[in-house]
Amino acid sequence: MKAKSLVFLILSVFLLNSCSNDENEIFVYEGMWSGQYAGNTDSGNWSIRIDINKSVIGTFTSIQSSNSYQIIGNISENGVLNATIETSEIDGEFNGSFKDNYASGLWTSNTEDDSGSWTGAKL
Numbered sequence: 001m002k003a004k005s006l007v008f009l010i011l012s013v014f015l016l017n018s019c020s021n022d023e024n025e026i027f028v029y030e031g032m033w034s035g036q037y038a039g040n041t042d043s044g045n046w047s048i049r050i051d052i053n054k055s056v057i058g059t060f061t062s063i064q065s066s067n068s069y070q071i072i073g074n075i076s077e078n079g080v081l082n083a084t085i086e087t088s089e090i091d092g093e094f095n096g097s098f099k100d101n102y103a104s105g106l107w108t109s110n111t112e113d114d115s116g117s118w119t120g121a122k123l
Contacts, residue, residue: 029075029098033058035120037107042114046094048083050075060085060094060107081105094118 034047037060048058048071058071071094073083079098084091089111096105101122108115 028100029079029122032123033098033103033120034123035103035118037116037118039107039109039114039116042109042112043116046071046118046120056081056083079103085109 029050030052032047032049034045036045037043042062042064044061044063046058046060048056050056054075054077056071056073056075060069060071061067062069067087069085069087069090069092071083071085073081073094075081075098081094081096081098081103083094085094085107086092090109091111092107092109094105094107096103096118102119103121104117104119106115107118
């Protein structure tokens with residue numbers, strides 16, 4: 001009986017350790033994130049939602065004009081964000097990196113010739 005229990009325990013440990021965590025790493029970034037951005041002429045707030053499929057969607061809201069722009073993109077398993085800022089009048093980029101519960105990066109508005117940095121945290 002002891003031998004069966006020992007074999008079961010060894011097999012259980014082996015099976016648990018052999019499961020890969022790679023496909024679950026994105027769960028670290030999944031959820032709601034928000035923060036602030038600042039540029040040469042514009043500043044404001046941003047918020048995004050990262051889903052299980054590594055898709056990013058959110059808003060980029062100017063304090064100066066109160067206009068909101070859509071953020072759409074993807075995040076890698078390593079926490080690298082590649083996204084665009086889009087409306088019918090504005091286009092730009094919103095890129096950066098996520099680590100633990102913090103995020104930071106750079107943004108550009110090609111239409112308004114403005115750029116700057118952003119920081120944020122997981123909610």
